[in-house]
Amino acid sequence: MIVGVPRESQREEARVPLLPAEVNKLKALGLAVQIEADLAASLKIPDSAYLEMGATVLTDRRQILAESDLILRLNPPPPEEMAGVSPKALHISYLNPFQNQALLQVCLANKIRALSMEWIPRISRAQAMDALTSQASLAGYVAVLLAAEYLPRVFPMMSTPAGTLQPARVLVIGAGVAGLQAIATARRLGARVEGYDLRPEASEQILSLGARAIQIALSSTETNAEGYVTAVSSEQLKRQAEGLAEAVSHSDVVITSAQVFGKPAPLILTEALLDLLKPGSVVVDGAVDSGGNVEGIVADQLIERKGVKLIGYRNLAGRVPHDASRMYSANLYFLLKELADSQAQAETKTWVLDPHNEIYTAALLTSHGEWQQAKLKNFWQGRLG
Template identity: 40%
Template sequence: MPLKIGVLKELAPGEHRVAMAPAAATRFAKLGIDIAVESGAGLSAGFDDAAYAAQGVIIADRKTVISQSDIILAARPPAPDALAGIKAGTRIIGGLAPYADPQRLSAYAERGIEAMALELLPRITRAQSMDILSSQANLAGYHAVVRAATELNRCLPMMTTAAGSIPAAKAFVMGVGVAGLQAIATARRLGAIVSATDVRPEVREQIQSLGAKAIFEDVREGDEITKAAGGYAGEMSPAYLERQAALVSGHIATQDIVVTTALIPGRPAPRLVSDAQIATMKKGSVIVDLAAENGGNVEGVILGEVVERHGVLIIGLADGASRLAADASNLFARNCYNFIEAFWNKADKVLAMPTDDPLVEAVTLTREGRIVHSRFAQVEAA
């Protein structure tokens, strides 16, 4: 029997993505894998059932897709009570947000689900093409700047008119990961004067390579900036934070747009912009907080809302990638394909995922009724 992959309609409020775009379905078909998609699953991303059917995808109701699938792909973690009829041993692969709700992992384990969270992939060369965080953050960084530009009370590029010249707007990006780098590039393309900062001094050259100004306090002996595993940013020491905050405070007061992107895996987003700093900004300026879902980098941010403080608009972006659902879904599906294809035995047409493979070990949350990931196993013990 061919391996069967199922794709369900995402039920999370405001989620427009789908874990399988029609174009990606053809890639799976060439491997000899059958695809079934819940009817209407792709509509919010711009893909109707006919687009899937044209690629040989089976369209079925939710119950049928769940009960007949060996693997279910998911952009967001499906609620356990929305998986009625799932077979023990079924794999759920995708964006499972394991830190957000540890009890959900226990429920997956109880149902015998093998949950694999691709956001836990290490930042290594082998995993780059599978990295859902990077592909989705890239789009989120782009959207953050475009959204800020639509809310700003002035234009971004310098303009020369018969009535006189208009100076370019200033944009400041805080946090230079994938989202931050794309935000820098997008703001530059739109004509803004761009600057950026990050906890990692080594990204200075990346900032400058995009034509932006690097805003850094020098690291001193004893600062002890903690680096997180897997290539992610760690936490800044209190001494460094104090000096960097003073430097940023003077800089932020001159900015028209601020985009914040700083996240620490498994912890609340670090606070980067205080209410006092917001008060120094020009009225009509815009802040976009890409970390709002994890508590926010900006004081006073509200997830999914636009609030005004001291005449400054603060946008708590709920999911920038989801707002570009067609492209986000295509990239997400390719990430999932690349992950599965890496373990596909083309000769026997079977999926072989050794439990001791570094990538499999890094992403597997639950297996055979237990929480097996070292970071989350204590949930089961508790």
């Protein structure tokens, strides 16, 4: 069985899907690895590092796509590249399936087995391969560092002969993985931190990190089996805005990371709430990849509105590409290790897929020209013809 790893197609992407350390581990699973030349040039890792671990280096991406049994990538590939994947192959990457109509059309038409890293179930068995969690944690960390860079004051309290500097006040909206990491990082930098999440059970996690949990009485929210919010009503958003007004007004930094599974990110910081911020404040929208939580945010730009800086940089985890690549590469290794049929592997001395593995069946989106996930099929029914 051959694992193929092409370079990422996005020029601005510094992360890579597989590092040399995992090549050796994949070989131990009975897999041969071939990579595209300059795979990790963005990390200053030469091809020779992969060769030393036993990988083959190829210059023709089309050859890798056509010959490989398993294809490992990070970002969703362009549809024209997915069209070059062999129907016998299993393609593993982020797929952003609720926004990628053209890509899914290719997967169905070409009978490609496409496994989405976003759909790895949030169960204890899958923690080591949960790429959403690993990358979101780094994104939360980076969001705080960006805010600290652009805030015209220090985060911690400082006592000096000239007087005492009060700590910066940070508000984190959305206490998922990214939000909790943002809270923890801001606390470590010495800020006074408040956190808020629609889910009442998140308050305990916020408090456990030493932050103050903002409580807003709302009707219950819809969540899926894995804890993701799946729907937010207009009435909930209105009451939420009213409840957040006081906290926003005294915050120096606001970081948002609220996501809704399978839908655009909810608009949380409206212009009315932004008007409450003091000049010099900083807002970091950690949900800009899915539309953004901040009204007027511009993707990949820092803009100033009435003296308040609004940061809308996408791919925050990509700003620490070495560690992000380390974590994603490990996620892929643990995934392939989990998906192996151990009995067949022992007999054949090569990697053999267990098609009945619960993680595989949960994350596989298309196979043999058919939808594998009812939710996705229902979403796209009629849209793809």
